[in-house]
Amino acid sequence: MKLEIRDGCFGYPKQKQILYKINLCAESGDLIAILGPNGAGKTTLLRCMLGFLKWNSGETLLDQKNLKQIPAKTIWKQIAYVPQAKNFNSAFRAEEAVLLGRNAHLGMFSQPKQSDLQLVHDIMNRLNILYLADKSCCEMSGGELQMVLIARALITEPNILVLDEPESNLDFRNQLIILETMTELTRQGITCIFNTHYPDHALRRSNKALLLNKNGTAQFGNTSEIITPEQIQNAFQVKTIIHKIKNQDQTYYSILPLELADVPTGGKLSC
Amino acid sequence: MKKNLNTQIGALKPVWNIFLLILPIFLGFLALCIGRISYPLEDILDVLGAKLTGSEPGTDKQIAMIIWNIRLPRILMAMLVGAGLSVAGCAFQSLFANPLATPDTLGVASGTSFGAALALLLGCHLFGTQVIAFTFGILAVALTWLSAAGKSNGLSSVVLAGIMIGSLFSALISLVKFTADTESQLPAITYWLMGSLSSAGFASLKIGAPCIILTILILYLLRWQLNILPLGEDEAKSLGSNIKLLRIITILCATAMTASSVAMCGQVGWVGLLIPHICRMAFGNNHRTLIPACISLGASFLMIVDTMARSISASEIPISVLTAIIGAPFFIILMRRTGGWKL
Numbered sequence: 149m150k151l152e153i154r155d156g157c158f159g160y161p162k163q164k165q166i167l168y169k170i171n172l173c174a175e176s177g178d179l180i181a182i183l184g185p186n187g188a189g190k191t192t193l194l195r196c197m198l199g200f201l202k203w204n205s206g207e208t209l210l211d212q213k214n215l216k217q218i219p220a221k222t223i224w225k226q227i228a229y230v231p232q233a234k235n236f237n238s239a240f241r242a243e244e245a246v247l248l249g250r251n252a253h254l255g256m257f258s259q260p261k262q263s264d265l266q267l268v269h270d271i272m273n274r275l276n277i278l279y280l281a282d283k284s285c286c287e288m289s290g291g292e293l294q295m296v297l298i299a300r301a302l303i304t305e306p307n308i309l310v311l312d313e314p315e316s317n318l319d320f321r322n323q324l325i326i327l328e329t330m331t332e333l334t335r336q337g338i339t340c341i342f343n344t345h346y347p348d349h350a351l352r353r354s355n356k357a358l359l360l361n362k363n364g365t366a367q368f369g370n371t372s373e374i375i376t377p378e379q380i381q382n383a384f385q386v387k388t389i390i391h392k393i394k395n396q397d398q399t400y401y402s403i404l405p406l407e408l409a410d411v412p413t414g415g416k417l418s419c
Numbered sequence: 420m421k422k423n424l425n426t427q428i429g430a431l432k433p434v435w436n437i438f439l440l441i442l443p444i445f446l447g448f449l450a451l452c453i454g455r456i457s458y459p460l461e462d463i464l465d466v467l468g469a470k471l472t473g474s475e476p477g478t479d480k481q482i483a484m485i486i487w488n489i490r491l492p493r494i495l496m497a498m499l500v501g502a503g504l505s506v507a508g509c510a511f512q513s514l515f516a517n518p519l520a521t522p523d524t525l526g527v528a529s530g531t532s533f534g535a536a537l538a539l540l541l542g543c544h545l546f547g548t549q550v551i552a553f554t555f556g557i558l559a560v561a562l563t564w565l566s567a568a569g570k571s572n573g574l575s576s577v578v579l580a581g582i583m584i585g586s587l588f589s590a591l592i593s594l595v596k597f598t599a600d601t602e603s604q605l606p607a608i609t610y611w612l613m614g615s616l617s618s619a620g621f622a623s624l625k626i627g628a629p630c631i632i633l634t635i636l637i638l639y640l641l642r643w644q645l646n647i648l649p650l651g652e653d654e655a656k657s658l659g660s661n662i663k664l665l666r667i668i669t670i671l672c673a674t675a676m677t678a679s680s681v682a683m684c685g686q687v688g689w690v691g692l693l694i695p696h697i698c699r700m701a702f703g704n705n706h707r708t709l710i711p712a713c714i715s716l717g718a719s720f721l722m723i724v725d726t727m728a729r730s731i732s733a734s735e736i737p738i739s740v741l742t743a744i745i746g747a748p749f750f751i752i753l754m755r756r757t758g759g760w761k762l
Contacts, residue, residue, distance in 0.1 A: 200653045224659035231654050237516075238649050239704045248646055252659025257640045259707065304659075 149211060149226060149307040150175050151197075151339065156206035158189075158196050166192055168364035169206070174308065174356075179334045180341045181350035181371065184360030185384050190343045191232075193360065194312055197341075198229060224252040228301035230311040233293045242280040242288075242296045243268050249303035271299045275329065291322030298329060309333060311342040315349065327353050351375050351390070351401045359383050375403070385409045431708045439715035443498060446719050450494050450726040451486060455733075458482060467491075493619040493729075494722060495628070500616075500680040501690055501721025503631040505713040506638055507673035507680075508691025509698070513648040513706065514669050515574055522677040522691040524578060525670070526585035530559020531681040533588040536595040536608045545618065549626050549682045556678030559584050560670070573652070613737035614685035616725050627683040634672040638710060641668065645706040687721070689742040693750055694720055700757045720746075 153172040159165040166189040174180055184190050195201045197208050199215050208215040215223065228249070238245070250264045272278045277295045285293060294314055301309055311330070315323040330340045331353055344350060350357050350371055357374040360366045361383045367374050377388050380403070387406040392399060431439070451463045462478050466486045469476035476483040507522040515524065522528060534555025538548040560581075567580040592612070599605045638645065647660045648669065655662035680687065698712040721738075724745060728736045 195653065198653075198657065200656060220656070220661065221659045224657060227657075229653070229657035231651065231657075235651060236654075240646070241703065241705075244646070244703075244705050248650075248658060251644075251647060254643070256644060259643050 149339065150209075151227070151308055151341075152209040153197055154207055154209065156193075156196055156208070157204045158192060158201065159204060165364050167196065167360075167366075170358075170366050170368075172197070172358055172368050174339045174341055176307070176337050176339060177334050178339050178341075178356055179330060179354045180339070180356045180358065181354035182341065182343045182358045182360065183345075183347060183350055183375070183383070184366075185362060188360040188362055188383075189364065190360060191312055193358075194229075194310060194341075194343060198227065198310060199223070221252050225304060226306060227308045227310060228304045228306035230294075230297045230301045230309065230314060232312045232316070233290055233297055233314075234317065236285065236293060236297065239284050239286045242277070242283050242285060242292075242299075243272070245285050245296055246272060246299045246303055249300035252304055267303055268299075271303050275299050275302075289322075290317050291319070291325065294318065294322070294326060295329075298326070302333075306338065308339045308341070311340065313343045313345065316345060323349075347375055347380060347388075347403045351403060381409050385411050431702070431711065435702075435708075436711075439711055443715055443718040443722065446722050447494055447498065450497075450722050451490050453726055454485075454490060454730050456485075458486065462486070488620070492621050492624050493616050493725065496616055496619040496624055496683060497722045497725040498718035499624075499628055499631045500684055500687060501694070501717040501719070502635060502714040503676035503680045503717075504687060504691040504721075505694035505698075505717025506635055506710060507677045509695035509706075509709055509713045510638060510645065510648075510669050510673045511691075512695055513645055514666060514673075515578055516649040517578070518696070519692075520578075522673060522680075523585060525563045525581040525674065526559040526583075526588060527556045527674050527677045528681050528686055529585040529588035529592070530562075531556030531678045532612055532686055533559075533591045533595070535611060535682065535685070536592050536599075539608050539611060540595050540599050540604055545623055546626065549623065552682035553627075553630075553678045555588075556681060557674065559588055560674045564670075610737070611685045614687040614739045615728075615735060615737060616684045617729070617735055619684070623683055627679040630679040631676045634676040635714060637668065638672050639714070641665075642706045642710040645669070645710070646704075684738070686739060687742060688739040689746050690717060690721055693742070693746040697750065697753060700753055 151174040153170050156167060156170040157165065158167040170193060172180070182190050182193060192201065196203050199208065210218060210223065210226065240248070246268045247260055247264065250260055250267070253264070254260065269278070272281060275295055275298065277292070277299060280288070280292055280296060283292070285296065288296065298311070298314070314330070315326045318326065327349060330342065334340050354371050356369065357371040358366055358368045359374050359379055367379060377390060380386065380388050385408065387409050388403050389406060391402045391404055393402060448460065448463060452458055452460055462482060463486060465478055466476045466483045469483070470487050504522050508520070511520040511522060511524050512518055514520070531552045535548055535552035537555070538551040543551060563577065563581045563584045566584065567577040596605060596608055599608055644660070644665060647655050647658060647662065648665065650658070652662060677691075694717045695709070695713055698709055698716060702708045702712050724741045725738060727745075728738050728741050
C-alpha cells in the first residue's frame with residue numbers, strides 16, 4: 149500500500165497560501181514524521197492529505213489512484229486517522245469508543261456483531277489497555293485517551309495509520325508507550341505518519357521525515373538528511389546541535405536547542 | 420489484567436430490556452383505570468377485548484365509550500408524544516453536542532405553534548389546524564437551515580439561526596394573540612399553547628401518529644450510527660461515516676416528530692430535555708440503549724403526567740405546568756445523586 153502527495157498546494161479562500169508544492173511518499177512499513185513550527189500548517193497538511201480539505205492543486209494518491217475517485221468506505225478501511233486527543237470530549241466508555249472504529253465495516257442500519265466485539269477485546273488486549281474498558285473517556289488521562297483513540301483506529305485493520313500530534317501533552321513514559329506502539333506497528337508492515345513537535349522523536353523513530361517551513365514549502369526525505377542543524381534553523385529559526393550519545397553499544401541522537409536565530413524576511417509563496 | 424469479554428457493548432441487559440418494554444404497557448393499563456371516575460381492570464379488559472374482536476362489551480355502554488373513545492386515544496397520544504419528543508431531544512443533543520439542545524432548537528415548536536395559533540384565529544377545525552401547524556413547523560426548520568447554509572461555519576451557526584427563527588415565530592404568535600378576539604379566540608390560543616391532550620381522539624391520532632411512529636422507527640434503526648453524531652466532522656468522516664447524510668436524516672426525523680407532536684397537543688415543554696438527560700444519567704451515552712430508553716421512559720413519563728393532569732382536579736391542569744413541576748425536582752434529585760453527567 150502506497151500513499152503519495154504530489155505537488156499539493158493549499159490556502160484558505162482569500163488568505164495566504166499555507167502549503168506550497170508538498171511532496172510525500174509513504175510505503176509499507178515507513179514511519180514518517182511531519183515536523184514544522186507552530187502555524188506552519190502541519191494539521192492542515194494531514195487534513196488535505198486525507199481529503200478533509202481539498203487541495204487547491206496537486207493530489208493525494210492511494211496506490212496510484214486519486215483519493216477523490218475512491219469511495220469513502222473503501223478509503224477508511226485502508227487508512228485510519230487518530231485525531232488530537234484534546235479535541236475528544238464524548239463521554240463514551242473506552243470499549244464503546246473503540247467499537248465506533250468498526251463503523252467503516254458496518255452498514256447504515258446494522259448493529260455491531262459478536263465478531264466486532266471480539267475485535268475490540270483483542271485490540272485493547274494487544275495495546276495493554278484492557279483495564280480501561282469500562283472507564284469513561286472524559287475521566288481519562290491524556291495518555292490513556294490517546295491509547296484508546298489508537299485502538300479505535302487500529303480496529304479498522306488499516307494499512308496506513310495517520311496520527312495528529314499523538315505524543316503532545318504526554319509525560320515521558322506515555323510518550324515512550326505511544327512511540328513504541330508506532331514502531332511496533334511499522335514492524336508489522338503498517339505505515340505510520342505522524343505530526344510532531346519533537347525533532348528528537350523523529351530522529352529516534354522515523355525513517356523518513358517531512359519538514360515544513362514557515363513559507364509553506366517543505367523538504368521530504370530520509371530522516372538523517374532532513375533533520376540537520378541547518379534545515380532545522382531554516383524552518384524553526386533556532387540554532388541547534390545534534391548530539392551523539394553512546395550507551396551499551398547503541399548510538400542515540402539527540403537534538404539540543406541553543407539559541408534563537410534571526411528571522412528571515414519574506415512571506416509565503418503562492419501557487 | 421484479565422477481563423471477561425463483554426459480549427454486548429452498549430446493549431442493555433435483558434432485565435432492563437424487559438423492564439423498559441413492560442413499563443409503558445403496565446402504566447397504560449393503569450392509566451385506563453384511573454380518571455375522574457375509576458374503573459376496575461376487568462371492565463377495561465372487557466371493553467378492549469370486545470372492541471378488538473368486534474363484539475358488544477358486557478359493561479355499560481357509557482363506560483365503554485369513555486374507555487374506548489376518550490381514554491384510550493388520549494393515552495396512546497401521550498405515549499407517542501412523550502416518546503417522540505424524548506427521542507427528538509436526545510437526537511438534537513447528540514447532533515449539536517450540546518446538553519442544552521431541545522426539540523425546539525431549530526425553531527420547529529415555535530413555527531408549529533404559530534401555525535396552530537394562526538389556524539385557530541382563522542377558525543379552522545381540528546384537521547385544518549393540525550395540517551397548518553405541521554406545515555409551519557417544517558417551514559420554520561427549512562428557514563433555519565437556509566439561513567445557516569452556504570457558509571461552512573458548522574453547526575453552531577445552525578443553532579444560532581434556529582434561535583433567531585424561533586424568536587421570529589414567537590413574535591408572530593404574539594401578533595396573532597394581539598389581533599385575536601379576547602372573548603373566544605385568545606383563551607383558545609393561550610390554552611392551546613400551554614399544551615393539552617384533551618382534544619385527543621382517533622381522528623387526531625390518525626393524522627399525527629403515522630409520522631411519529633415512522634420517524635421514531637428510523638432513528639431506532641439508526642441507533643448505533645447516532646453514536647457518531649457528537650464526534651467532530653473529520654473524526655466522523657475518518658470512521659467511514661456519511662456524516663452529512665446522517666445529520667440530515669436526524670434533523671428531518673426529529674423535526675417531523677416534534678412538529679406532529681406539537682400540532683396534536685400544543686407545546687409540551689420539558690419532556691425533550693428532561694427524559695434524554697435522565698436516560699443518559701441512568702444508562703450512559705450509547706444510543707443503542709439511549710434510544711430505546713428514551714422511547715420507553717418518554718412514553719411512560721408523559722402518560723403519568725397526563726393522567727395526573729386529567730384526574731387531580733375538576734378542571735384540567737395544562738400539561739406544561741405539570742411536566743415542569745414534576746420533572747424539575749426529580750431531575751435535580753437524580754442529578755445530585757448520580758453526580759451529574761457528560762454528553
